[in-house]
Amino acid sequence: MSKKCIITISRQYGSGGRIVGKKLAELLKIPFYDKEIITMAAKESGYAEETFERAADAATHSLLYSLSMYGSGMGFSGLSLNDKVFLIQSEIIQKAALNSCVIVGRCADYVLRKEKNCIHFFIYSDIDSRVHRATTEYGLAEEKAKEVILKKDKRRASYYAYYTGEKWGQIDRYDLAINSDSIGVDETVAVLGQYVQAWKKR
């Protein structure tokens, strides 16, 4: 029986992190979770999917007070919507991690920080490649692309800091970090695939 292997992918916006994660999951023949997590969480909690997406986008302030309330028995109902979303997503992530899978975003690397059978990757790229990808693949208008990209990264860093108290994108938080456009997405997936094989042998 193959050793369990959960892979979390954190990524800069426009770096192709999601597609790298998806192709890696296909290569390894394991499930892939991204917005699907939101959908699962929405169904589980009864909230509308849209509400989840907006909440996930808007998180910008400290969670420490909220979490301490939650932990001290004040109850889930005392939390803001944003915090409820995060906690439900985290439960979904932990459930998914009972088996090998690839999870993109959602602070999964932090949620699964105590999980031993877990590899954390960070995908990034240079700004020009990200602008190119965002305009040709994500449909962003060229004149606004760079601004949107940098804003999205800031929000991710904010979201991460808010929910984890840690620094998103800090080099030593990950097992491996890679510029997806230095050798291209497909070769990046191949290198990560080889990393996973080496990891399984350890």
Next chain:
Amino acid sequence: MSKKCIITISRQYGSGGRIVGKKLAELLKIPFYDKEIITMAAKESGYAEETFERAADAATHSLLYSLSMYGSGMGFSGLSLNDKVFLIQSEIIQKAALNSCVIVGRCADYVLRKEKNCIHFFIYSDIDSRVHRATTEYGLAEEKAKEVILKKDKRRASYYAYYTGEKWGQIDRYDLAINSDSIGVDETVAVLGQYVQAWKKR
């Protein structure tokens, strides 16, 4: 004829970056430069090797004024010893980079920033593994190891900031960054080797 490929290795102290670089050079059958650069530079300039080593260790302040003087014709003799060391080392690095090679440290990634046929790796590890390596392989005393390691990193970051104006260890400065102890040194070398093969195909 094989495409030229220069590999720079930046690394946290105690992460095994040097041995990873050395084994990678052996795998790729190309020259490896580390302290050897200092020796070559020393011979070239007539300074004693010891002087170079001390100067490289002690650099902590801004080079911008010195470099502008150098560039504006004031001459090499107007520079401090530290700056002379750095400039001579940089010339040696540029000479080495006329052919494929692996270069560890010495701000080589910055010196060769305009070189197209260049891959920049960053090697790091968790503090406990670094302490273990530093005590068992580098001979550091156990009670002081952690302190020495963190100090060495600070000095490297300082040295780098001083001579380049840039931030050492910032994730997107490199093509790939890897925790050398997640899968072990030999497997790390194998992953980097595969990365290089993929890079040559691009």
